[in-house]
Amino acid sequence: MAKKLLSLENCTNQLVKCMNIREDENFAIVGDNSTASIMTALEASAKALGANTQFYNVSDESRYGPRPFTDIPREIADVIEAAAVTFFAVEKIATDEVDELPTFRKKVSPLAKKNGRYGFLPGLNEKVLRTAFSVDYDNVRDFTKRAGERFKKLKSAVVSTEKGTYAEIEFDNTDERFHWMVSTGEIKEPGDYANTIPAYLTTHPAGISGTWIVDAIYQPLTTQHKYKTDPKALLAELEKHPVTLRIEDVNGISRITDVQCANPEILAFARKKIFETDENSNRIGEFAVGTNTEIEGLSGVNILDECVGGIARIGHGSGYSATGGNYYKSNIHADALVKGATLMDLGNEEILLLNEKFNLR
Template sequence: MSDRFVLDAVDPELMPGARNAIRDCLRVKPEERVTIITDEVTQEIAAALQAEIEQVGAEHAVFVLERYAPRPLTGMPQVILDDLATSQVSIFCAQTQRGELGSRIEMTAVVNKHRMRHGHMVNITRQIMLEGMRADFLEVDALSQRLVELARMTERVTCRTANGTDYVAELSPNLKWLKTSGIITRDKWGNLPGGEIFTSPFNSNGTFVVDGVVGDYLCQKYGDIQATPLTIEVENNRIRELRCENKELLEEFRAYTSTDENSNRVGEFAVGTNTACTQIIGNILQDEKIPGIHIAFGHPYAEHTGQNWISKTHIDCVGRNFDIWFDDRKVMEAGKFLI
């Protein structure tokens, strides 16, 4: 038996973002079925999503994770996986805890198998609902489409910042670029708020200064690291050296990227395209959508990019105020798009 929320107390401030999610991004139809996975901390946002689904008239089920398994999860509860398989649309709207990536991979395996339209609202907050989720996602999609068409013809992307990033990603026509602009299709589930294009680089080298945020559970712990940036030296797509004045962050990041043989390998190279996101807020879900570059070490989304290796970890690294060149064409200056 799934859960339900009492909707007479839904915060009206959350409804524009919920409406965007259900109607514009996921385009839920009355004849469809939706599965919402949430947790106790995020119930307020899940209730707003449920309210909008009920306005559409679609059948739905809601699962509050703590009612089905202790946290942190060691796996996604089978009752939830079974329910997912009966829906056309799903939403993960919950906070992460250390060690739970495997449970989310189990969930997205079902999503991929059944080609569901899935909105991934991991670590969603009220602030994000009032900012990034209020974007004009049709505009974000149009910008993302212009950029991804250009990226697919590009061999090298050069990224530089005033804080010391000087990094070059080499691209391969055998490794696909994907667009996750917030308009979610059966072909690829996406984060909400949306707004990025990404690939897995064939190779990359240089200095990448993380003066925004790092991902996974480290983001919740450290937030905006502008005051103590993490400098990553990359050689042949792997971490060669790490430097950071915050020694605790340095050692946690080093340990995370030493988990398996590919945890220190650049798996994702991405450009954020959500122009409603204007400043780092210390939450990776929104911060990786800020116009600029982020890279991730570990899992390269091989099932989508075509990369020929895997990892059981994935950690995003976001910088600030980039100059970006696609081959010789400058597409961004100081964090502002030029296309």
């Protein structure tokens, strides 16, 4: 029997709680037509607490011009920089000529974090939000923190799947470049930022090598129209034709050196993203594990599925500043999710994940 989902209003009330919205705070909500119903409900939830809140819809061409944007609109930049809290969720738009990730979306983050807190959910829709928050949030948060304490102790691990993934990963939580971040979706203090869907553990790996067989989601594909309109079709396609990434140490840097896929269209697309975006687009910038064990199954939507308990992912391209992984630059950050992961601590051969299920002592 499918779990009953909370109402949109109850979910935006929880989202306001995660962002610690307070009375009289300036709260900027930036969205577009794809997220307008959610943003309107979020605006109402924040105003009910007495926050000074406004929703800015960047789909208004008369005000902001046509998309994809080649730069962040000046009004939006000014509003975000002045806000105590910013929440940002717009449709991911990328054409052959313009990808809004470097031209627009990446420019929001430093402005929002300069003086305030920043929550973001790229690719958000109402079903995703309601699924994400129709859980016992306190239980998810507490479990994520407990899992985080264990994963921070990892020095090296092997991740494997029945599909053939086998990757050895090195960690170093003492190095400022490779910190673990425990993301519960909460942002409490100025400078805090998070994907506000709970929850996951993420780091920039000190090193990784092996084979990573992407049979759940390859995030850049989610911008394609056929997968935007039918996210489950992406799950079905990658189940049938997974993307195989070969990862090797190249002069001390973990890089993807080869890509294979039986779907020629996906193969060409992935190779272009990985090898032709920039000099660091094939560099591994993230390893992460979802910790929301109360979400059932996959949706085909990256921001939700990356949080599902036991789902493992790597990201190629840029890393995240919260993990220290922003010490180099790339115009892409692309998640690659695998199902059914088993993770073994090579230090003591303890299995922390077994076929996607946590095994914490």
